[in-house]
Every structure is written in C-alpha cells, then in structure tokens.
Amino acid sequence: MGVVIAVDAMGGDGAPEDVVAGVRMAVEDGSLAVLLVGDPAVLKPLVAHQPGIEIVPAATVVPQTADPAEAIRSDPRCSIAVAAQAVRSGAADGLVSAGHSGATLAAVTLIIGRQRGVSRPALAAVLPGALRPTVLIDAGANLDSTPEQLHAQARLGTAFALELLGIEQPTCGLLTIGEESGKGDLRTKAAHALLLADATLAYRGSVEGRDLLTSKVDVIVSDGFAGNIALKATEGAAREAFRRLREQVTGAPATLAGLQLHTALGRVRADLDPDTYGGAHLLGAEAVAIIAHGEARPHGIAQACRYAAAGVRLGLPARLAARTAVGSP
Amino acid sequence: MGVVIAVDAMGGDGAPEDVVAGVRMAVEDGSLAVLLVGDPAVLKPLVAHQPGIEIVPAATVVPQTADPAEAIRSDPRCSIAVAAQAVRSGAADGLVSAGHSGATLAAVTLIIGRQRGVSRPALAAVLPGALRPTVLIDAGANLDSTPEQLHAQARLGTAFALELLGIEQPTCGLLTIGEESGKGDLRTKAAHALLLADATLAYRGSVEGRDLLTSKVDVIVSDGFAGNIALKATEGAAREAFRRLREQVTGAPATLAGLQLHTALGRVRADLDPDTYGGAHLLGAEAVAIIAHGEARPHGIAQACRYAAAGVRLGLPARLAARTAVGSP
Incomplete structure (x- = not known):
C-alpha cells in the first residue's frame, strides 16, 4: 500500500x-x-x-x-x-x-x-546549518508557551534530529539574548532550569539569534513567537544580502565575473532556500x-x-x- | 566648550x-x-x-x-x-x-x-534598510515589556527617526508573526490596540522578521527579547551568507571574476556592518x-x-x- x-x-x-x-x-x-x-x-x-x-x-x-x-x-x-x-x-x-x-x-x-x-504540538523547522541541518522548534505554531512546553519541545526536537535527520546525540540550546546561560525573560529563565535538570538532553545552554545557521547546536528551542521572528529574520536577511549583491553586479557590464557571481549566488541561495523541505513538521x-x-x-x-x-x-x-x-x- | x-x-x-x-x-x-x-x-x-x-x-x-x-x-x-x-x-x-x-x-x-x-529607557538600533535607515526599538535592553512600554517605544522611536535620522513623518510597525494586524502573543495584541488608537503615530500594523532590512516601515517596535533575537538573526544570516559565498569563490582560481566578487561582497558587507554606528542609543x-x-x-x-x-x-x-x-x- x-x-x-x-x-x-x-x-x-x-x-x-x-x-x-x-x-x-x-x-x-x-x-x-x-x-x-x-x-x-x-x-x-x-x-x-x-x-x-x-x-x-x-x-x-x-x-x-x-x-x-x-x-x-x-x-x-x-x-x-x-x-x-x-x-x-x-x-x-x-x-x-x-x-x-x-x-x-x-x-x-x-x-x-x-x-x-x-500539551501542544510544536513546529520543527529544519535550517541549513554550516555543518549539518539544524532544528528550530517552535518555529511559529504556539505563542505564549510555558517553560514546561519549551522543555517538551527540547525532547521532541532532539528525538526528531536523531530519527529523521540521523544526527547522533543531538545537542540543544535555548534561544535567548546574551551568551550567559539563564539570561533572558522570565519564561526563558524558568525553561533554562528545566532543561538543565533533564539528563536525557545534551543541553548546551543559551544560543543567540546569530546562531541559527552556525551549527553551534543541533536543536534550537524557542517559543513560537521569538522562533518565528528569528526564522523570518534569517530568511529575510539572506534574501536582502543576495538582492543587494545582485544589484552591484547587474550595474556592471555583462562580464565573466558577473556570470560567475550569479552562479555562486545561485548555489548559496539554493542552499539557504526555505523551500528545500517545503514546510515544517508539527511534532x-x-x-x-x-x-x-x-x-x-x-x-x-x-x-x-x-x-x-x-x-x-x-x-x-x-x-x-x-x-x-x-x-x- | x-x-x-x-x-x-x-x-x-x-x-x-x-x-x-x-x-x-x-x-x-x-x-x-x-x-x-x-x-x-x-x-x-x-x-x-x-x-x-x-x-x-x-x-x-x-x-x-x-x-x-x-x-x-x-x-x-x-x-x-x-x-x-x-x-x-x-x-x-x-x-x-x-x-x-x-x-x-x-x-x-x-x-x-x-x-x-x-518607565523604561529602550535601545534604538539603526539598521541599513533598503531605502533608508530603519529604527528597531527595543533592540535588547528590556525584557518582559508591557504593552504600555511598547507604546512609549513607538513614540520614542518615531521622534528619534525624525530628529536624528531626518526622516519626515516616520511610519512604524509592530514586530510580530503573520501579516494580519493584531496577530501575535497576548502582549502584542494589547500593544496593537494602543498603537492603533494613537493618532500621533503613522502606524502601519504588523511587520515580520523578514522586514528588518526592507524599509517596509521606518520604525519597528518590539519587546527587547524578540527585538534582540531579530537583530542578531539578521546580522548572523548576512554574515553566514557572505561566508558561504566567499567559500564558493575561494575554491575557484584567482580570477578577475573572483576579485570583482570580493569587491562587491566587501561593499555590501560594509553596508550591512553593525559597527556603522558602533552601538545604539538608549532612548x-x-x-x-x-x-x-x-x-x-x-x-x-x-x-x-x-x-x-x-x-x-x-x-x-x-x-x-x-x-x-x-x-x-
């Protein structure tokens, strides 16, 4: 069947x-x-x-x-x-x-x-990390998540990275601001304590918005509000960087350089294309x-x-x- | 003096x-x-x-x-x-x-x-928008902001865009998820109502993470948590896109094309450099x-x-x- x-x-x-x-x-x-x-x-x-x-x-x-x-x-x-x-x-x-x-x-x-x-299914987006794919959970399904829901997301995201992406012993981090672990809003601080206490997780502490594509951790845990904003900001910035580069080259005469840049741009664009997976699993x-x-x-x-x-x-x-x-x- | x-x-x-x-x-x-x-x-x-x-x-x-x-x-x-x-x-x-x-x-x-x-000073980052500079307020000073604080930020950011950046009648938007106005977490919904009711603001409704560099509005209002994550995600994605492009070109022989690409990359990188201003005003x-x-x-x-x-x-x-x-x- x-x-x-x-x-x-x-x-x-x-x-x-x-x-x-x-x-x-x-x-x-x-x-x-x-x-x-x-x-x-x-x-x-x-x-x-x-x-x-x-x-x-x-x-x-x-x-x-x-x-x-x-x-x-x-x-x-x-x-x-x-x-x-x-x-x-x-x-x-x-x-x-x-x-x-x-x-x-x-x-x-x-x-x-x-x-x-x-208690709430969460959206697991897969991002093109520098070394291997990175899971962002929740990417926008749930707003106003509780620390307990963030903890459940960390477990779901870790299992997903292992089962679907084949990453052994996936590491996870909590999306917040500032590198010091436990820094963030009240919800993030409470979630940090729960993740730290869960021995089944390879929890690495805080990650920042700039870490979405750097493979610092395999699973980035976030509430759906900040997670969606981080995802969209990442997509938007990559798109805007490419647009401005293309503008620079389009202004120049049709040279071999222009052609090669278009090829390189096309390759990296495809790599960062949100349509690679077409969507995200609701875990x-x-x-x-x-x-x-x-x-x-x-x-x-x-x-x-x-x-x-x-x-x-x-x-x-x-x-x-x-x-x-x-x-x- | x-x-x-x-x-x-x-x-x-x-x-x-x-x-x-x-x-x-x-x-x-x-x-x-x-x-x-x-x-x-x-x-x-x-x-x-x-x-x-x-x-x-x-x-x-x-x-x-x-x-x-x-x-x-x-x-x-x-x-x-x-x-x-x-x-x-x-x-x-x-x-x-x-x-x-x-x-x-x-x-x-x-x-x-x-x-x-x-009640709380807020951090006003200036981003290189596509058409003109864009103010993001709050970029990370305050976490757990109230809707009233977001409203005060909209007024401060608008005045800043006018006085320091010289933008006439600056428009503002509320950073959230989804394009429909009023969508978002509980705090965002409450702030949306306050901004909508303030006739001194040129409020344009919701903006998303992907709008940080597109000049959709002149002032993007956010709590410091989501704002900082959006800012860092934008910087990180642009940096990672450039890094990957550079990798593509470094792999190629040292051609005129490679040189021209480096020049174009350098120009757009400088344009998106967070050190243009060196920091952000606490308004x-x-x-x-x-x-x-x-x-x-x-x-x-x-x-x-x-x-x-x-x-x-x-x-x-x-x-x-x-x-x-x-x-x-």
Missing part, C-alpha cells in the same frame, strides 16, 4: 492553483497518493483526472482572521478540518496544509490528537502533519508532500512518542 | 585594550573629549598621556552574572556607575558602554534618570547614553563615541522629551 497524504487545497497564498500544481508534481512518480480537500467545482478542472489524486469535498475555508480553535469547533466542514478527519479515520496517513497555521494546529490538536504527555501529534509555507509555490508544495510521505514511511510519530515518553532515556 | 563623553573602560569583550584604542581614535581630531572610567593602574599605560582623555578611577566592575539593578545599588564604585555619575554631575555630556547591557540600563535609569512619562534617558556592541573592536568604540557626541550636539534627549511628552502632537 502506498502512502496517502491529505492536502488542504484551499489554504495558502497561491491556493488552490499552486497547491494543485504542486500536488500534481508530487504524485507524478507514483510514490505517494493525495486526497485533495476542497471545493470540487474549483478543483476538478485543475486536477484533470490525474491518477493518484482523489478530490474530497469540503464546503468552506477557515478565514485568515478567525480564531483558529473556535473556527474548527464551529465548522467541521471546513477544508482543514475535513483533511484532519481523513487522517483521523485512516483514509490518509499524513496531512499537508499551507493555510492558516493556527487553524492547522487547532485541527491537528482537536481532530488528529496529541501524543501522550504533549507531538498522533500522525504526520506538515505546515507548508503560506507563500509556497508548486515546487514547495510538492516538497512538503514528499516530506510528509517520508515521515509516514519512517513511522515518525510513534518513534518520537517512544523516545520522549516520560521516563524514557 | 567641546563635548565630553564618559566611557566605561572596563566593559566589553575587548576591555580595556580595545576600548582604550577606540577612545584614542575618537579623540584624535579634537572634536570630543573622553572621561575614561576604570582602574588607573591598568588604563594609564594604555592611554600614554594622549590629550583629550582623562582617567576617572573606579574600583570595581559589574560581573556579567550579576543582577544589574542590584549590582548598581550595592556597588556605586563600579565603573559603569561612576561613568553615569559623571554624566549626572555634569562632568560629562553623554555615556558610552560596551559592558553588561543590563547594568548600563540600570545605571542610566537609577543614576542619570529617565525622561518624564518613560528615554535624561542624557545621551550609547550601548556599544559587547564585541566591538576599536573602530566600533570610536564610532560609538562619535555617535554619542552627535546626539549631545543635537540636544537629542530634550528634543525627544518635547516630542513624546503626553499631550504633544
């Missing part, structure tokens, strides 16, 4: 056209199938009978301005809720959504369910769930579907649950 | 050698004088009778691990407290410190004093106070002294107080 991914066709800046185009790319080689959830009248002409894609009707879409949990509770026919129900019922093995991330988190939490001992749920970038293009959506399928094949949720259960080493 | 800046010689990663070297550069053209605060036995050989520098003895240094306010209260003979007292007494016109930023904030608040209506204090980068090299310290002197000549604290007083337009 092949892997089946439920995709919310109605979520994301380019929905539904870009989502459908990405899904068509993802199913092309037959390695996975997709349940495409949304309005059939809109989706049918876009899908055009491509094998591997089945349309599942959903009557509504969660508006960007809605309170996420409230929206899911009051409207079980919205596309993200129907997609989550497909995973819950076993019709699909995993979920991909480029829509409202709060609504996706709510649908996963309320419909798919959480692994034992996890701590009972099934694989990927939040894709809201601005994902078809290529990013296809990557997100493949990334979800890889997590399903690995049995990621069960592996994380086994590693992070209370009392496990 | 020339401008006199009190400099904490004992603070910063390269103290006292780099601080003294920077101060020597700053006084060279005679445009400002420095009171160099610290241990005379250490400082005298480094200063070597250079005109424009007077050593002011201080017995101790605030340790990096101390509780800042407690340290200032219990040890008025530490270098940062003595430097602040020099400003308070009128012996100096402004303050520069590359040391413990919490201790500098505490010394400024407790000894120099705050402008009326400001809302009764005198000019600059927190220099902890890792500032001599060039950065010299820039910080010149930046402080420029603020003194402009009469910045009085101008900000006039513009941000309650009831002022």
